[in-house]
Amino acid sequence: MLDLTPKTVTERGALRVNPCKTCQPVGALYAALGVHKCMPHSHGSQGCVSYHRTFLTRHFKEPAIAASSSFTEGASVFGGGPNLRTAVKNIFDIYNPDIIAVHTTCLSETIGDDLNSYILEMSLPDDKTVVHSNTPSYVGSHITGYANMLSGFIRYLADAHAAGNGKTAVFPGFVNPGDIREIKRMLELLGLSFIVFPDQSGVMDAPMTNTYQMYPEGGTTIDEIRALGGCARVLSLGRFSCEAPADALEKKCGVPYVSLPLPIGVAATDEFVMAAAGPDGSVPGELDDERGRLLDLMLDANPYFYNKTLAVFGDPDTVLGLTAFTLELGMKPKYVITGTPGDAFVRQARAVLDRFGIVDAKVKAAADLFELHQWIKNEPVDLLLGTSYGKQIAKAEDIPMVRAGFPVLDRYGHSYMPIVGYQGAMRLAELVANALMDRQDRDCADEDMDVVM
Amino acid sequence: MDVKSEILGRYNAKVFKNRKDHILRVTGTEGGVPEIAANTRAMPGIMTNRGCCYAGCKGVVVGPIRDAVTITHGPIGCGFYTWGTRRNKARAGEDGKNFIQYCFSTDMQESDIVFGGDKKLRQAIKEAVEIFHPQTVFICSTCPVGLIGDDIHAVAAEAEKLYGITCTAFSCEGYKGVSQSGGHHIANNGLMKRLIGSNDTPPETKYSVNLLGEYNIGGDGWEVERILRRIGYDVVSVFTGDGSVERISRSHMVNLNLVQCHRSINYVAEMMKTVYGVDWLKVNFIGLDAVCDSLRNIAEFFGDEDLKRRTEEVVAEEMAGIAEDMAFFKNKLEGRTAALFVGGSRSHHYQALLKNLGVSTVLAGYEFAHRDDYEGRDIIPEIKEDADSKNIEQLEVERDPKRYRAFLSPERYEELKASIGLENYRGMIRDMPDGSYVVDDLNHFETEQFSKLLRPDIFFSGIKDKYVLQKGGTLSRQLHSYDYSGPYAGFKGAVVFGRDLVMGLYAPAWNMVTPPWKKERPEKDSEKEGSSHA
The missing domain is CATH 3.40.50.1980 (Nitrogenase molybdenum iron protein domain)
Incomplete structure (x- = not known):
């Protein structure tokens, strides 16, 4: 597995190998699926949305609906306005959502399609809404796209004159x-x-009800x-x-x-x-009790966490959270990376690590899993904590791995279970402890095998 | 009202007009195969299952070649989505090179879009060469690359000179063509121009073949290769599952090309015939009768009595080895119905295997096929070019006078054309039962509707549909990825397929979906008195 990855790290300025991020539109699509009766819509060629629906379905094991403007060469030259108008009409006619949330792609961004005016000029049924956000794939990552789509909904819909609701x-x-x-x-x-x-x-x-909705x-x-x-x-x-x-x-x-x-x-x-x-x-x-149970578990299993090194990888907010929690467990994050670009990630990760006196961890934004693997080849860790693509490194270097974050493509049930809150932390603690303890059992000599741990 | 009218009746006028020719009901093909609309634009907003040109080129044809570094030139998404997701298995050869586990991208940023991405591409190739030492680098471009006009072919030519490697660029921007199909064609052209014919090492025996359009998903290609080698064939190259540049470069030296997926690879088959004289034969290694027929046709092509005898021996042994399992699964599946919606030829191929298991087909369709995949190659002259198909380069090739070799005499060639269908594909519709439906570019709405109206027991489709169907109470199995199972090809694969269907249909959970409190409760004994049933 990954046999061609050399141990020697060389500077790369152009070649991304084994990325730890994907592009804006899939984040926008996921954001839009969190709005009731919303049809996400990708303004680009139809491969984008095919990939994004596939990808989200593989993570959630659920249908991920979305439509496309199905650009061909003509639309790419003359603009995608007619495609969007046709798409909006067809979507409301056939699929009848309340709202269509359009996001752009690198194609429509590069040709400079003006979604604001396309949407303004549309005549829509009275009870229907179309919103959009600009999500060029060549800026940021899927996390940026998620944020941009939320901002898009807010720009179009949030009512500055809404009566105060105290919520x-x-x-x-x-x-x-x-x-x-x-x-x-x-x-x-x-x-x-x-x-x-x-x-x-x-x-x-x-x-599951035997009725698809x-x-x-x-x-x-x-x-x-x-x-x-x-x-x-x-x-x-x-x-x-x-x-x-x-x-x-x-x-x-x-x-x-x-x-x-x-x-x-x-x-x-x-x-x-x-x-x-x-x-x-x-x-x-x-909540006191939940918190108390979590702390109880953390102390009970402390010997198995203590000073264990790990690599954390995935999306910036998730990685920061996982890093903080593993530190709380007494573990030592050695590598903390995200594929999403931005110096703020490095500053924030450093601040989290500083709180626990860890100064020698490697922290990097706009990083990739190839580089992480090279670091691990030079100085290994006890555990990998992150997304599914880490499994290649886990196999190559024989390191136990716990999956968390996005995407997790190769396990079932994960999306139903929280990693947030005290209960989520309990689940994470159990997953991490089990992975480490299974490894200890697997590797120890017969005479060292403990039935009670 | 028939099912077609019922579904079309729900569409607005424009969509109705567009979709009506993509759907037909089979009512006997003796009087000719009905015409179907295919390979035309999907309407925006229709929720087509189709992908793009890049998906067809990088995702399908070029991606599985294991010993080349394939760099996606574009923003990160496209490269990322084709990383280890198509299950085209590959093992490193003696050279130790297997790049299938890796994803390479130029990860274009805004400044690259504004100022041009060719500098970054050049640098990326340099880094790939320095770190990985590949003999071959492929470049696959994505939408913005074509729009900003990066000359990837010039960069490739320059890299060849600089590093002494083979570097081939594919202009497979996502917006080209109407589906993945354009990408297959572009990939075929690139392989033909740059790789095929670059190494004249002869095969080990005159019984030499290539297996075209076999992507080794779930290990299918390995199972087919196993069978062919048992009989005594030298499989020089598989296009492109577990494919290698070295094998592809000498693939023109074979005597017969076997075409499994007609849609994605027929271009290479035709061009190799024109340039090198290699005949091609449409085969199907999915389904037991289909496998046996294919093997017999191949033996017939070579015309050697020993080979024919060996073929019968292998067929008999292999069939005996799986007979018991197949009988068991057939017993569990007999009488069930299936719908199939897959990309190229699989919706046709799998009908043969389903038949072996007693399952009949009520609907089949292709995601990106052309009319000839449905109606057979006879109608190719009738297909009109449109603006979209004109945008895909039609490579003009000529006979290579030095290397052109005809294996067959002209008389024998004509004989075999008639007897084993040499260089022909009769299309899917001829093999479909009366009353079944054929749907091109089946969309989300139609999937739901056909599923409700035809109630197939199993709906074979892809991941985007899978849970739509499953949520509605229909077993859905992915025929793109085999739901992470396989192989399904050949003899051993048939057993795996049968097992997977039985596993799916007989999952205990199906019977527990409705909670007991929502089921009709049994009447009380007193009310039951006087009822007549025992």
Whole structure:
């Protein structure tokens, strides 16, 4: 496996090998699936959306609907306006969503299609809506695209004159439906009145009923997105995935926001709970107990975590959370990378590592898994924690691996289960401990094999 | 109202007009095969399953060649999505080179779009050569590359001089053509121009073949190669599953090309005939009768009595080896119905295997086929070129006077054309049962509707449809990826396929979907009194 990867690291300025990111549009598509009765639409040639639907379906094991402007050579030369008009008509006629969320591609961005005016000039049925966001594939990553699509919804829909509703808006970050369920459960325990935007729970984890529903029950409604403008505040979880849309909402509607890390691990979940509860709010005993059980587990299994080294890789917000939690477990992150570009990631990761006195970890944004593998060849780690493509390195170097983040293409059930909150942290702790302890059992001499651990 | 009218009736006028010629019901083909519209643009917004030119070129044909570094020139997505996702298995050869596990991209950024990406491409090739030392580098371009006008062919030519490698560029921008099909053609052209015919090492025996249009998904190519080698053939090259540049470069030295996937590779077959005189034969290694017929036709082509005897021996042994398993699975599957919607030829091929298992076909369609894949090659002269097909280069090739060799005498060639269908493909429709439906470029809406109206027990499709169908209570198996199983080809593959269908249909969970409180509850005993059934 990966036998052609040399140990010697050489500087690369142009060749990306084994990326740890993908392009903006797939993030935009996923964001749009978190809106109720929404048809995501890719304004480009039809291969993009075919790949994106395939990719999301492989991660969630759920249908991921989306349409395409099906550009051919003609549209690429003369502009995609007619294609978009035809697409919008056909989508409303055949698939009848309430809203179409258009995102651009490198094709339509390069030719400079003006989506604003295309959409303005469309005559739409009264009860139907079309929104868009610009998601050029050659800028940022899928995380950028996710943020941009959320900002697009806000720009078009959030109502600056909405009546104050006193609600807390929560932007949950680029996470799985299981995580969103957990976030909502915690908000309910805290007794908050809230709007979660976007909300892929119920959509990308719809139950098996023998009836296919193109638009399942879940998703943030259009009315809720309008009402974001009347919310008292926003808790935006994940600085890379949700700070920009929170900022867009503040600029448009004056709703203040608190930008928090994804609530992965003890401190980040504490921060989320404290922020959600507010200065005067109380935290219910259930959350105390959950937290207590998590700490109990962390102390029980501490010997198996202590000083174990690991590599963390994936999307920036997730990686920052996983890094913080493994530090809390007593582990030593040695390599912390994301494929998404941006120096802010490095600064934030360093700050997390500094809190635990780790100064020698390698941290890199706009990195790839090829480079990570080379580092590991030079100095190995005890555990890999990240996305499915890490399995190649795990096999090549015989290192145990725990899957978390996006994408996880080769396991089932992961998208239903949270990694956020105290309960999510318990699950992560169990996954990590099991991986390390299985390895210890596998590798130890017969006489060292302990039935009780 | 028949199913076709019922479905079309739900469309607006423009969509109706567009889609009506892509759907037909088979009602006997004795009076001629009905015409179907194919290889035309999908309507925007229709939710087609189709992909793009890049997917056909890099994803299908070029990607599986294991010993070349294939650099996707473009933003990161396209390269990323074709990384280890198509299950075209490959093992490193003696040279140790297997790049299938890797993804190479120029990861173009905004400045590359604005100022041109050729500098970055040059640098990427340099880095690839320095780190990986490949003999061959392929470049596959994505949408923006064509728009900004990067001259990837000039960069490739320059790299050949600089590094002494083979470097071939494919201009397979996603917007070209109407589906993956244009990409297959562009890839075929590139292989023909640059690789095929560059190494004149002769095969080990005169019974030498290439297997074209076999991408070794789930190990299919290996199973077919196993059978062919058992009989005594030298399989010089497989296009392109587990393919290698070295094998492809001497593929023109064979005496017969076997064409498995007609759609993606017929261009190479035709061009090799023109240039080198290599005859080609459409084969099907999916389904037991189809495998046996194909093997007998190949033996007939070579005309050697020993080879024919050996073929019968191998067929008998292989069939005996799987007879019991196949009988068991057939018993479990007999009477079921299937719908198939896959890319090129598989929707046709798998009908043969399903027949062996007692499963009949109620619907079949292709994602990116042309009319000849449905109606047979006789109609090729009738196909009109349109603006989209004109955009894909039609490579003009000529006979190579030095290397052109005809294996057959002209008389024997004519004989075999009639008897074994040499250089012909009769298309899918002729093999479909009366009353079944043929649908080209089946979209999301039609998938749902046909599934509801025809109620197939199994719907073979791809990952985008799979859970739509499953959520609706229909077993869906992916015929692109085999749901991470396989091989399904040859003799051993038939057993794996049968097992997978039985596994899927008999999953205990199907019977538990409806909770007991939602089922009709049994009547109380007192109310039952007087009922007549025992």
